[in-house]
Amino acid sequence: QSALTQPASVSGSPGQSITISCSGTSSDLGGYDYVSWYQQHPGKAPKLMIYEVSNRPSGVSNRFSGSKSGNKASLTISGLQAEDEADYYCSSYTMRSTYVFGTGTTVTVL
Amino acid sequence: EVRLLESGGDLVQPGGSLRLSCAASGFTFSSYDMSWVRQAPGKGLEWVSILSGSGSSRIYYADSVKGRFTISRDNSKNTLYLQMNSLRAEDTAVYYCAKRIVGGGPDFDYWGQGTLVTVSS
Numbered sequence: 001q002s003a004l005t006q007p008a009s010v011s012g013s014p015g016q017s018i019t020i021s022c023s024g025t026s027s028d029l030g031g032y033d034y035v036s037w038y039q040q041h042p043g044k045a046p047k048l049m050i051y052e053v054s055n056r057p058s059g060v061s062n063r064f065s066g067s068k069s070g071n072k073a074s075l076t077i078s079g080l081q082a083e084d085e086a087d088y089y090c091s092s093y094t095m096r097s098t099y100v101f102g103t104g105t106t107v108t109v110l
Numbered sequence: 111e112v113r114l115l116e117s118g119g120d121l122v123q124p125g126g127s128l129r130l131s132c133a134a135s136g137f138t139f140s141s142y143d144m145s146w147v148r149q150a151p152g153k154g155l156e157w158v159s160i161l162s163g164s165g166s167s168r169i170y171y172a173d174s175v176k177g178r179f180t181i182s183r184d185n186s187k188n189t190l191y192l193q194m195n196s197l198r199a200e201d202t203a204v205y206y207c208a209k210r211i212v213g214g215g216p217d218f219d220y221w222g223q224g225t226l227v228t229v230s231s
Contacts, residue, residue: 001172001173003154003156032214032215033215034213034214034215034216034217035215036215036216036217036218038155038218040155045206045221045222045223045224046147046155046206046218046221047221048217048218048219051211051213051215051217051219052213052215052217057211057219087154089154089155091155091157091215091216092215092216093214093215093216096170097168097170098157098160098170098171098172099145099157099160099215099216100157101147101154101155101156101157101216102154103154104154104155
């Protein structure tokens with residue numbers, strides 16, 4: 001199972017909006033509405049930010065939103081803040097009943 | 111408060127074995143699927159394995175560990191395990207256990223702090 005494809009890095013200024021893409025295939029991301037997004041700060045465990053494409057767990061800021069179209073999912077961070085600087089990973093269910101993570105994107109707040 | 115505490119990470123030689131443990135508290139352990147996810151130094155996340163709450167269904171592995179790793183749980187002890195055999199250098203990573211929320215996706219709402227496994231001679 002190959003990792004989902006994400007851009008290596010995305011940057012933006014405070015207050016701006018940025019979007020991170022996540023590309024897969026019809027055997028994983030495109031075939032199911034089971035896409036999650038995680039935020040990971042250096043040396044810390046990942047934190048669930050979005051599940052089932054667009055749902056936010058309790059406590060996650062509404063500045064984070066998710067969407068999906070075809071074989072591509074996206075995470076949008078609006079009103080970018082310094083604390084949003086971290087690595088972000090998408091993840092998807094696959095047709096083999098396994099899971100796969102994306103390659104990861106480093107978000108830099110300029 | 112939900113807590114997951116991994117242990118068992120160590121330095122092991124190639125071909126060796128190791129068993130990781132994940133002690134859970136703060137929730138009804140037997141009601142939730144649990145998973146292992148690893149992260150090699152400086153690399154991204156890699157899903158490893160998942161096991162249903164009952165311990166008897168939804169047992170799946172990543173291709174990279176299938177046939178070498180075995181996931182199990184003891185619900186009477188609120189503990190998840192990962193038996194790792196025939197270890198390779200590429201298995202070197204921080205191993206996290208994670209609790210999955212109810213549903214079908216890779217929705218892991220709680221993670222442990224991780225335990226480091228180093229495979230080297």
